[in-house]
Amino acid sequence: MSSPTASRCDTPALFRETVWRTLTLTVVRTDNAWVTLATNDSYSLGALVLAHSLKTVKTAHKLAILITPGVTAPMKQQIETVFDEVKVVDVLDSRDQTHLALMCRPELGVTFTKLHCWTFTNYDKCVFLDADTLVLQNCDELFEREELSAAPDPGWPDCFNSGVFVYKPSQDTFGQLLEFARTKGSFDGGDQGLLNMFFKEWSNTDISKHLSFTYNVVWSSTYSYLPALKQFGQNMKIVHFIASSKPWLQSFNTETRLVTSTHGGSGLQELLQLWWDLFCHHVHPGLSTEMVTYYTT
Ligand SMILES: [Mn+2]
Numbered sequence: 001m002s003s004p005t006a007s008r009c010d011t012p013a014l015f016r017e018t019v020w021r022t023l024t025l026t027v028v029r030t031d032n033a034w035v036t037l038a039t040n041d042s043y044s045l046g047a048l049v050l051a052h053s054l055k056t057v058k059t060a061h062k063l064a065i066l067i068t069p070g071v072t073a074p075m076k077q078q079i080e081t082v083f084d085e086v087k088v089v090d091v092l093d094s095r096d097q098t099h100l101a102l103m104c105r106p107e108l109g110v111t112f113t114k115l116h117c118w119t120f121t122n123y124d125k126c127v128f129l130d131a132d133t134l135v136l137q138n139c140d141e142l143f144e145r146e147e148l149s150a151a152p153d154p155g156w157p158d159c160f161n162s163g164v165f166v167y168k169p170s171q172d173t174f175g176q177l178l179e180f181a182r183t184k185g186s187f188d189g190g191d192q193g194l195l196n197m198f199f200k201e202w203s204n205t206d207i208s209k210h211l212s213f214t215y216n217v218v219w220s221s222t223y224s225y226l227p228a229l230k231q232f233g234q235n236m237k238i239v240h241f242i243a244s245s246k247p248w249l250q251s252f253n254t255e256t257r258l259v260t261s262t263h264g265g266s267g268l269q270e271l272l273q274l275w276w277d278l279f280c281h282h283v284h285p286g287l288s289t290e291m292v293t294y295y296t297t
Helices: 004-029 041-056 073-082 097-104 106-119 140-144 171-184 191-198 226-235 266-286 289-296
Strands: 032-038 062-067 085-088 125-129 133-135 149-153 156-167 217-219 238-241 251-253 258-260
Touching: 032 041, 032 106, 041 062, 041 073, 041 133, 041 266, 062 073, 062 106, 073 085, 073 266, 106 125, 106 156, 106 171, 106 191, 125 140, 133 266, 156 191, 156 238, 171 191, 238 266, 258 266
Parallel strands: 032 062, 032 125, 062 085, 217 238
Antiparallel strands: 125 156, 133 238, 149 156, 251 258
16 A cells, blocks of 8 residues: 555656657557558569668658568568568458458459558558659658549549559458449459549549649650650659559669660650669668579579
């Protein structure tokens, strides 16, 4: 039993502890994270370079990644040295509602993997970035946007491109997305069709959810609006290397350290060189000789 004196002394301690707990909880609740996905080792290289691009522009936010068993153990080790959180998602072997949904729609396997980004509920808000994107300037202001914010897809601008989007992690939303996928499917067979159907109000409801194209410059090999690129190119914040413009599919000369793009003009060439510079400086030194031979020849 404590004496009255001890009790008086305990009060500040208790107060301090309460304040500390409150502060700690507040910090945990307000954490934000960039989230990406890698399903194999090639995309893991993309994810590693993406992570270093975020560190280079001095982001204040955490880095999280979803990986599947298609990523090898040595590559996973590399990923763990750069990302704050690595979540392994094994869609096909799981015995949860994802598995059950997949039984009906096996073609949506990869889509479902990306949907797992909603399960990072330890973060208040997240920005998903495809592993084939590269961040050129700090864009931490994206976390001020609400779910679901994204940039228009150049192929059909009434749809958003799902390579970059702001969202709020939630088990509830994750469950709704799975149910939606199971019952309605996706009009393009992938995550972009599904997310555009689920967040269909994006196209005409709230312009603040329309991100500038500079946050997701989808680089097509035949860029169709060159004067705009010339005018606004320097504002580019995130570039998205789709299809044949993927950096790891280009030929790279290990002696000159220069990349030769097989498609696209000089603008693409410069961006690809930036990707390879980050790769050579930050990623390459961590890879084993075996991995280097495999990826750079
Ligand atoms: Mn992509």
